[in-house]
Amino acid sequence: MNQKQQTSPFYNVDWITIIIYLCLVLIGWLNIYAAVYDADHSSIFDMSRNYGKQLIWILTSVIIITAILLIDSKFFNFSAYAFYGITLILLVAVLFVGKLVGGNRAWFEIGSFRLQPAEFAKVASSLALARFLGSNTLKLGDFSDQLKCFSLVFTPVLLILLQPDAGSAMVFMSFFLVLYREGLPPFYLVFGLISVILFVLSLLIPQSYIIITLLVIVGFLLWKDRRVRRHYTLIIGSAVLAITLVTAVNYTFNNVLKPHQRDRIDLLLGKKVDPKGIGYNVNQSKIAIGSGQLLGKGFLKGTQTKYDFVPEQSTDFIFCTVGEEWGFLGSLVVLGLYSVLLMRIIALAERQRSTFSRVYGYGVASIIFFHLFINIGMTIGIMPVIGIPLPFISYGGSSLWSFTILLFILIKLDTNRNGIIR
Template structure:
């Protein structure tokens, strides 16, 4: 048997079945999101989103076949070329791309357009896997840390120029993979500390209260330090730094575009502007809550029918499921995603070389971030940042990018017995 042959008996079919289950259920929900009971159209009608999405699903199947019949070494050997190719596309996107709502995200010809930022996620995952596969690579070493973060941050910087904050955030999910590969734990503790301080800075209206709390903590730590003047100076400097950081957060937020400021403020005060900037989240929560235990029934969602939730077929597709199939339907979808992620972790841990393992955890990190943030966004636990639900939301670029991302790993896993062990 040649290396390029498909090893049917070693394909993880549970992952494949879950993928198609999510895609098909998503397709039905896309139709529900655009369904008009006064003028019903066929799901296969190419003039509506469900018909267009069906074509994209068909293209995804072709992509899966091409990936599975390719030699598994193809993705490793060309990983850096793929990365540089999409970096080049990100560079030219602001110049030749189509502007929509102040953002230049897509390039293409006529009606066929792609978003390079979506595909650059998988390119970055491949590039990081290639860089980290070296036996001498060590994320505890400063040099290797700089290399890894250089690969990670380059697409982030280019995407922020579009500007597309939501997509740029996704790349930082790869820090989960960094953790698995040995990135020092102290940096995560420090990072979570700054995240907590940032949230407090944004959530507390008067920073004087936060500053007072920090000063109280510093004084307490000085007392515990038995009044050592060295510790007093250190803790005082830390306190001043934290207070300065909290005020700098307010300054940075004040420089953001007005719509982004409003989205952040709505997170901490959902009732700030329920008929304006808070409309999407408010209506999404109403839709999900009104579904009850078993939902209103397929194509019977009133929030959906009357277009109360904007972007319900893309970023807010989950609320369609919640309204029409209730808690039960939502639980099924969440269970499918959780099962998929657990299975991917099992697959990543059984890989025979570091390239496949690193790539596997990159896939897990990206899918987990999208899954958690999208659902948190629809129930008001995270600002609206334009994060699609993998395999479920309407859109060609996101579906194709997620499909390629996942099935490259399925291919690597099915060929694991042929791979040479290259762990440190």
């Protein structure tokens, strides 16, 4: 390899990942066009429509990609904390001067241009966590080190919850997967699973029944097994934590959540049936996906899409356009692309010699996986509607830019995979 090739910004670039990215972005653009198609504005380049605006975001993303590939890999490690600090400042600022949209003060607005700092907080947190784990000799088995990592990850969460944007805040839970890969004890994953189970039970069963059951289980364990009895402090502490969680869930559900949020949860749990009210979006989405059958109705021929039966179809519910017009096979192709992308990202992360690059790679994979799972889960009715976009496909500049930056920083880091980034 000659010196000129090695100094090229495209030297050692992972083209497989880039091709998958381009395919997903193109699929997104075409489906945004289909979702908001108007015969009076039939040109896909009409800048007054969402698909025209999305083209602008795509073209500006190319500029962002070029800039990232031109930057030295070491820059991202060096400036990680600076990016993180700037993002925290933006998250505070948006609470005071942000535009109120859909009940959330989460956007900066300049003319017709909107920017959502919570989207970029995922990138900044990934970089900061990678920098922290890469530049310190940490033992994630030690509680003090765990606390430092949790503080780094969940400080943006608190600011995002003040907007309030629960959907964006939930995405940060994906960082537990990153920490687990780096040595976080399995206790936290087990605790998270138990917490989810208790959360659901708390909404289905009277609180008093759950508390009595927990007390009976603890009493039985302490009375029956001497080996377990030696760990009575842990058992009693866990019981107190579980009871506190049950109580907190009930209080939050009844006193903190808004009525429409409570209705959505009740609908998901089957406690309420309201296909023409709060469940309208999900019901119409499932009809659209199901109506596509095996091969779909064809491009621009989806009736659910064409007659606007599904609200927010170009953003949160874009996948139902894929299902209706491209059918089961088309949906399978899209999911296949995402699957290959995730496997590719993990492969890139694992081949890094630098801890910084590896941790960051797992951050990218975890965030994309979480978005994918929740978004598609919303459209088929197995997850609550919390309003997070489908990566690279949903309409929106902040979303496309943030996912582009997130992915291409990893691609740039991978070009220097044989080096140690400090």
